[in-house]
Amino acid sequence: MIIATWNVNSLKVRLPHLLDWLQQRQPDVVCLQETKTEDAKFPADDIRAAGYEVAFSGQKTYNGVAILSKKPVTDVQAGIPGFADEQKRVIAATVEDVRIVCAYIPNGQAVDSEKYHYKLGWLEAFERWLADELKRHAQLAVLGDYNIAPADEDVHDPKAWAGQVLVSERERAAFQRLIALELRDGFRLFEQAEKSYTWWDYRMNAFKRKMGMRIDHILISPELAARCTRCQIDLEPRGWERPSDHTPIWAEFP
């Protein structure tokens, strides 16, 4: 089984890229973020025609998440239980024996802004919920755009970014609390190339200049980690015409 995550930055614009990538990579499960599409306009028929079941929770203009799966999905849950949030940032579903959580964690805008505090509160609720999910599901995978670069090696210019949103202490501490629940950073289970990133700014040729950040992650429970044989960032779609600013990352469980 291959599970993947990709912030598509508008599913409407990126649908051709998504369909090409599904055809090429043949992932079993794909988590999408920033679909920016209300449910009534979700392109479910195109995705089903490509051989995937799909569960989605979206809104106009902002946010929006979806889970695609070749196998049937059950127990679909949108949003964090008990946490009131207008923004469509989470959907979870079970595929075979694996619990999949797809998350678009808030950006936070700037340290100590209103949105930053929303991000920290959101992460607190997320952590509480995941602790509960871990008790119920031995095989748990939490995929998505975390909007946190966990360590300096995940940042192209750590000095320039020091203390800023995406790398600030409080955000990284929140990320480490997820790890402390007994979730592993799938990407770091394996040796990886230096300057491995999942997001590059559209401006200033950042992708070509390798000026990126690793902010999209696949966190997995110990039982899944024991089964994981590979975890890779797929750079190819970021080089396509009119790309998302994020590129997919996937993990394999034979």
Place this chain on the structure above:
DNA sequence: ATGGCTATGTAGCATAGA
């Protein structure tokens, strides 16, 4: 270099992303 790009909603720019 406090800009630089892209997407959306909506009709000339504002907001948001990261």
